[in-house]
Amino acid sequence: MLRERGHRLIRLRAVLAGGLVLGVGATATLAAWTDEEHSAGSFKAGTFSIVGSTNGTDFSDHPAASGASLAFSLPAAAMVPGTTVYALYSVKTAKTPVPSVAGSVHLTADAANFSGLGNYLHYGVKAITQTTCDAITFAHPTSIVVVDSGSKLNTGADVGIALAANGDSTVNYCFAVTLPADASNEAQGAALTARWTFAATTDPAGN
Numbered sequence: 001m002l003r004e005r006g007h008r009l010i011r012l013r014a015v016l017a018g019g020l021v022l023g024v025g026a027t028a029t030l031a032a033w034t035d036e037e038h039s040a041g042s043f044k045a046g047t048f049s050i051v052g053s054t055n056g057t058d059f060s061d062h063p064a065a066s067g068a069s070l071a072f073s074l075p076a077a078a079m080v081p082g083t084t085v086y087a088l089y090s091v092k093t094a095k096t097p098v099p100s101v102a103g104s105v106h107l108t109a110d111a112a113n114f115s116g117l118g119n120y121l122h123y124g125v126k127a128i129t130q131t132t133c134d135a136i137t138f139a140h141p142t143s144i145v146v147v148d149s150g151s152k153l154n155t156g157a158d159v160g161i162a163l164a165a166n167g168d169s170t171v172n173y174c175f176a177v178t179l180p181a182d183a184s185n186e187a188q189g190a191a192l193t194a195r196w197t198f199a200a201t202t203d204p205a206g207n
Helices: 002-030
Strands: 050-053 083-093 103-109 122-128 144-151 161-163 171-179 196-202
Touching: 050 196, 083 161, 083 196, 103 144
Parallel strands: none
Antiparallel strands: 050 083, 083 171, 103 161, 103 196, 122 144, 122 171
């Protein structure tokens, strides 16, 4: 009899112990609270464009190869030996309708510029702080050489010039084109429509 009670007591203790384990397990499951954090990123590409002006004031887009006509000083249409004529062209990044990122602009010359009267002409280009391009501003000590004076008209710039974003800086190019004093008689009556391209690229970081 005592032995049977002992067996029952052992079984009861086992059941109670099992219930206790189950109870602990249930409590641990209920205590597993959770929480989350979420994030998202939105991205949009910037834009890059430049505009140009022949007077340093009125800027617009000239995307076609014909481009804007440089307003060379007289007598560009009737040059004689020893004549130098000047013209301004200004470039900056666009501000409207969409602000532009920063970049740089590089002057390139058309290979066909070395034809017709271009066989006899030479030129130079400087970046000036003013918007008046003439002999005085071209020779001013603050001017920066873009193309060496005496270059053939099919010569472009070696390096580019920085352009700030949103039209915050302007590069004023001053062109000086010369028919040398020793130009031969064959230059008489010759003509040329010279073309230059202001090739702009963004900064690597698009700043």
